Amino acid sequence: MKLSVAIAGKEAMPNAFVVYRGLEESIKKASDLGYDGVELALKRPDEISRRDLKALLNKNNMEVSAISSGQVWAARQLCFTEENKEKRIELKQTFRDFIDLASDFGQLVNIGRTRGSLEGKDPILAENLFLDAACELSDYAAKRGVKLILEPVNRYEIDFINNLDQSVDMIEKVNKPNFKMMPDIFHMNIEDANIKESLIKYGQYIEYIHFADSNRHAPGDGHINFTEVFEALDTIGYKGWTTVEILPYPNPDTAAVRSINYLKENFGKYYN
Numbered sequence: 001m002k003l004s005v006a007i008a009g010k011e012a013m014p015n016a017f018v019v020y021r022g023l024e025e026s027i028k029k030a031s032d033l034g035y036d037g038v039e040l041a042l043k044r045p046d047e048i049s050r051r052d053l054k055a056l057l058n059k060n061n062m063e064v065s066a067i068s069s070g071q072v073w074a075a076r077q078l079c080f081t082e083e084n085k086e087k088r089i090e091l092k093q094t095f096r097d098f099i100d101l102a103s104d105f106g107q108l109v110n111i112g113r114t115r116g117s118l119e120g121k122d123p124i125l126a127e128n129l130f131l132d133a134a135c136e137l138s139d140y141a142a143k144r145g146v147k148l149i150l151e152p153v154n155r156y157e158i159d160f161i162n163n164l165d166q167s168v169d170m171i172e173k174v175n176k177p178n179f180k181m182m183p184d185i186f187h188m189n190i191e192d193a194n195i196k197e198s199l200i201k202y203g204q205y206i207e208y209i210h211f212a213d214s215n216r217h218a219p220g221d222g223h224i225n226f227t228e229v230f231e232a233l234d235t236i237g238y239k240g241w242t243t244v245e246i247l248p249y250p251n252p253d254t255a256a257v258r259s260i261n262y263l264k265e266n267f268g269k270y271y272n
Contacts, residue, residue: 002036004065004243031060043071045097064106065241073114080133081116103144112151138176149182154190163191180207196228203236210245220262
C-alpha cells in the first residue's frame with residue numbers, strides 16, 4: 001500500500017476535509033514527512049496548471065493519489081442529482097475536466113457529496129439523474145484510463161448512498177468496469193455494522209480508501225480498531241492508496257505527523 005494525505009489550495013472552503021492548504025507548500029510538507037502522495041481536493045480543475053503540478057511532484061518525489069470533488073458541491077452546489085439543465089451541463093463539464101487532469105495525475109476521480117442529495121425528490125428520479133451522469137462520465141473516463149470512485153458518506157452529511165451496501169447497489173446499476181468504490185473508515189464507523197466484514201464482503205469493488213478515526217482526527221486518536229481494518233485489506237489483497245482525510249486537529253502539522261507515525265509504527269509492514 002501507499003500512503004497519501006488530503007490537501008487543497010489556499011482558497012478552499014473552510015469546511016473542506018483536508019489536512020494542508022496551499023498546494024506548493026502542502027506537497028513539500030507531505031513529502032518531508034514521508035507520505036508517498038497527495039490527494040487533491042479541488043473545486044475547479046484549473047486551480048493549478050498541469051505544468052506546475054508536474055514540476056512540484058517531480059521536485060518532491062511525490063504522486064497524486066486521487067482528485068477529490070467534495071468542493072464542487074460545497075463551493076459550487078453542483079451535483080449528480082441536480083435537475084436544472086444548465087447546472088447539469090456545468091457539473092458534467094467540471095468532471096470531464098477533472099478526468100482529463102486525472103488522466104495524467106492519479107487516474108482516479110472521487111464522487112463524494114457531489115453525488116447529491118434526495119432533498120425531497122422522488123427517489124427514483126434522483127437515482128436516474130445520478131445514473132445518467134455516472135454512466136456518461138464513466139464512458140468518458142474509460143477512454144482516458146481513469147476510474148470514478150464512489151464514496152459512501154454518512155447520513156449526517158448527506159441523505160443518499162450512505163453505506164457500502166447502498167454504494168455497491170449503485171455501482172452494479174452503473175455497471176461500468178471503471179466505476180468503483182472508495183470506502184471511508186470514518187463514515188463506515190457510523191453506517192456499516194461491521195467494518196471488517198463489510199470491507200471483506202465488498203473487496204472486489206474497492207479501488208481506494210480514506211482513513212480517519214471515529215472523531216475524524218488522526219488514526220489512533222479515536223476508538224476505531226485499525227488492526228481489523230488492515231486485516232480486512234490484507235484479506236482482500238488490497239494494494240492501493242490509503243489516504244488520510246481528517247480534521248487538522250490540533251493543527252495541520254501535528255495531525256499529519258500523528259497520522260503517519262501511527263500508521264507506520266503500527267502497520268508499517270503494509271507500507272513496505
